[in-house]
Amino acid sequence: MLKQRKTQVWLGLAALGALAVGAVIPLMKWSGHWHQRSPIAALTAADGSTKRPVSAFKALPPAQRTKALEAIVRGKESPERSRARYLLAAELLEQGQGKKALEPLRELENSYPVLAANVLKHRAKAYEQMGDRANVQGTWQQLIKDYPKNPVAAEALVALERDNPRYGDQAIAQFPAHPSTIALVQQRLKQNPKQPQLLMLIAKHALYAQNYLDVLDALTSHYAAQLQPKDWEAIAFGYWEKQLYGKAGAAYARAPYTPLNAYRIGRGLQLGEKGGATQAYQRVVQAFPNASETALALLRLAKLVEPGQAVSYLDLVAQRFPAKAGEALLEKAKLLEQQNSLKFAAAVRQVLLTRYSQSDAAAELRWSLAQERGAANDAESARVWAESLTIHNPNSEQAPEATYWSGKWAEQLGKQKEAKTAYEQVLAKYPQSYYAWRSASRLGWEVGDFNSVRQLKPAVTRPTSRPDLPVGSTALKELFQLGQDRDAWKLWQVEFQDPMQPSVAQQFTDGVMRLSVGDYLDGIFMVSFLQERDKPEEQEQYRSLKRKASYWQALYPFPFLEPIETWSQERQLNPLLVTALIRQESRFMPGIRSSVGATGLMQVMPDTGAWIAKQIKLKEYQLNDPDDNIKLGTWYLDYTHQEYSGNSMLAIASYNAGPGAVGGWVAKAGQQDPDVFVENIPYKETKGYVKSVFENYWNYLRLYNPEISQKLTQVSQEHPAETVPNS
Structure with missing residues (x-):
């Protein structure tokens, strides 16, 4: 079975680089049939104007889609007609009909300026399919002349590089992150693999490349003496994202010594089981006494040293880092209990429940106590602890489970009204949780239970439009709305400037872009891992995002x-x-x-x-x-x-x-x-x-x-x- 990534090793998450969020598709039932109404009639009026955005046409079968677009192209001039012309040309190019694609592209850059550079790119490809080499070259040259700073120019430069390598050099210098540039770099490396500067370009900009780890290994094995600290940081980040934590830690040891990099040296050594993690964490504590990473280092140290020293590290966390004090106290109580210091352990737990009552550690403690009482058939006491958790720790990981079980325990006590209230509370506060399904089932909703869910055939309606991307250029957003996912993804690789420390909006956009080109594994991961943000302002941004359907539709896509x-x-x-x-x-x-x-x-x-x-x-x-x-x-x-x-x-x-x-x-x-x-x-x-x-x-x-x-x-x-x- 596929194992999920382990979230506990993350700190300062970086994006990797794409599901079609709310995939653009007309209403459809699980019967597999389209609605009886003609798709073209549903989307276009008698005069050829569109009743819905042409982006909704993407989900139609190819022949119907082409027919619908042609109907709009024959209509009156409008923004949607320009979009239809662009999509029709793209469709024809996919079919290898370059000559036919030229007609909808004719002077389209004038009426569709947001994608003017892309129009020229399509025109060049149309000429290429026709074998018209002179017009291919001329169109690429026009693109570079008219839109020299547009990332699409990278594709023109790479195309022209076949006749003049200086164009390729320009692409590398000006658009190093563009996938077309990356492809050119890969070609040059095949011809001559001993080019560390090109290998570094892959390391910095092409986490998606199939040979990415081979590139990192080549750099660290053959060119270590030539690498600068910032190069090592990029290499370390790449290894970290690929979950090779031992190699990442070794690379971070040669990167700039920042709190994050210093912590990852220790964590890399610990996860790589190479030894030396204790000393690395101690260096973090000494070098950065007040950094947030130091709190994590101290908590890791407490797991690596003997109990007496561990307690001193945990006390240090409680004194210096209020945000982590609850976790430190909980670990301290466990250590004291292991040493049979039961009285002191109980005292520490009491401090945790009073002074840090709203911490995640307090929630964990309350839930463990509730489970203990439940296992002992003391439903009343179990319910008291569970309800205490829902009051003091409503946003904790344990809250949905505790609220549901407070209902189950209420049922055991014959308190049906209280049980119903608990199940309703799960649905109200934690509608995304497993326990919301269990609650809905207990309340009699038609959602199935363990014995009946197999037989259900629920009607399913897909969204009819895509959400707006929270960040990105106008061209990027336009391409995404049109379903031109590969071109949108290429543009995003250039626009995404800070993958090591993305904002919440950037990370969500990166996840969406990954999903749109079929990288569901990392796309879902990027979106789901937003919940791990720990800065207050980022937590608020995440909570705001969670209230939008696009967030959940990204997490639960519908491919295949x-x-x-x-x-x-x-x-x-x-x-x-x-x-x-x-x-x-x-x-x-x-x-x-x-x-x-x-x-x-x-x-x-x-x-x-x-x-x-x-x-x-x-x-x-x-x-x-x-x-x-x-x-x-x-x-x-x-x-x-x-x-x-x-x-x-x-x-x-x-x-x-x-x-x-x-x-x-x-x-x-x-x-x-x-x-x-x-x-x-x-x-x-x-x-x-x-x-x-x-x-x-x-x-x-x-x-x-x-x-x-x-x-x-x-x-x-x-x-x-x-x-x-x-x-």
């Missing part, structure tokens, strides 16, 4: 809709449950392969795939092919459902841990409350997996099912009201 819907129908599975599992398994990356060999969207093991193929008499298949993978994976998910009489919780657990393990848990647990069973799953990974899959399912349901979305809007201010239009 057709094969998911087709094979879910064939296996009689809830298509949103299949989508939820794929999101958890692979983040929608069809070519991804785990360390143990699980491959593709549903992470099918080769041996399992061969066994399934034999069962369904499938002779030829590829695990990295989306349709084949979903065909095999859904068969196995149906199989695990059959093994457990249609119980989706056990089926999902079995998909992760295997039927043998789950069978043993069931035999041991007997007729147990399903919520208790989930909490008692002995494999930590499987317990988290089950909750994550059903949380994914619930979020797809609440975001894209009009009925549930509307119902949540009525009870929760945290649920975006504009998720989907009414069906």
Whole structure:
């Protein structure tokens, strides 16, 4: 199974560089059929004018899309007609019809100035398809002359470089981050790999390159003596983003000695298990006594040294860093308890609960105490601790779970009214959580439970437009709205100037751009990791972003809709449950392969795939092919459902841990409350997996099912009201 990134190693998150947020698609049901009304009639009027933005045309089948665009192009002059001309030309170029594409491009730069440079680029490509070399060269030259500072000029310079290398040199000097420049640099390195200055350009600007780690290794192995401290910082950042923390730490040791870099030296040594982390962290404390990274260094030190010294480090955190004092006190209490100093441990916990009552550490303590009382069948005391958490720590990680269980414990005590109030509170305050789904189910909403969710076939409505990007040039935003995702992504690589320390808006935009070109793994990661921002102003920006539908639609995209819907129908599975599992398994990356060999969207093991193929008499298949993978994976998910009489919780657990393990848990647990069973799953990974899959399912349901979305809007201010239009 695909393992998620570990968030605890992050500090000063940097962006990596793209889902089509709110993918542009007309209203569609899971039946797989378009609405009966003609798509062209729905989008265009009799006079050829458009009823909706031409950006909505992207989701139409190619032939219908071309016909719709042609109808608008024949209409009256308007901004939408210019957009239609541009999209029609792009469509024709994709089809290899360069000569036909020239007509909609004729003088389009005059009526569509925001994408004038792109118009010239398309014109040059049209001439190229026609074999008209003279006009190709002339158009590229015109682009450079008229728009010398526009990043699209990089593509012209690289194209002209074939005849005159000085143009390529100009592209490298002027637009080093443009993907076309990067491609040129890669070509030059193939011809002569011994060019450290070009290798550094890849290191600084092309984290997405397939050979990126090879480049970093070449620089550190062969050119270390030539590298400057800032070069080492870029290399270290690259290793860090690729999760090679040992190599990152070694590189940070040669970078400028800043608080962040100093901390990452120690963390890299610790995660790389190379030794020396203790000394590195101690240097951070000595060199930067008041830096926020020092608090983290002290907390790490407390895990590496003997208990007596650890307590002194934790005391130092509590004295110097109020924001981390709660965490330090909680760790101190645990250490004292391990040393049988129970009285002192209790005193420290009391200080934590009084002086730092609103800290995350206090929430963790309250929840552990609630769980202890619940396990001892003391529902009353458990509920008291859970309600204390919801009062003092409503924004903590444990709050949704504690609020839900306060309802469960209230039910055990026969307090049905209080239980109902607790479940409603989960939906109101934490509508995105796994426990919101459990609460909705307990309240009788038509969302399914563990035994019935498989059979549901919820209606799903996709958004009809894309959100506005929070940052970026006008051209970037225009290209994104038009669905010209690859061109928008290229432009973003140039515009994104500070990937090591992005703003909240930049990081969100970077995630969206990654998603738009199919980099779902890092795109979802970039968006989801915004929750880790710890500065107050950034936390407020994040909370504001969370109130927008675009944030949630970015986290829960809908790629591979057709094969998911087709094979879910064939296996009689809830298509949103299949989508939820794929999101958890692979983040929608069809070519991804785990360390143990699980491959593709549903992470099918080769041996399992061969066994399934034999069962369904499938002779030829590829695990990295989306349709084949979903065909095999859904068969196995149906199989695990059959093994457990249609119980989706056990089926999902079995998909992760295997039927043998789950069978043993069931035999041991007997007729147990399903919520208790989930909490008692002995494999930590499987317990988290089950909750994550059903949380994914619930979020797809609440975001894209009009009925549930509307119902949540009525009870929760945290649920975006504009998720989907009414069906």
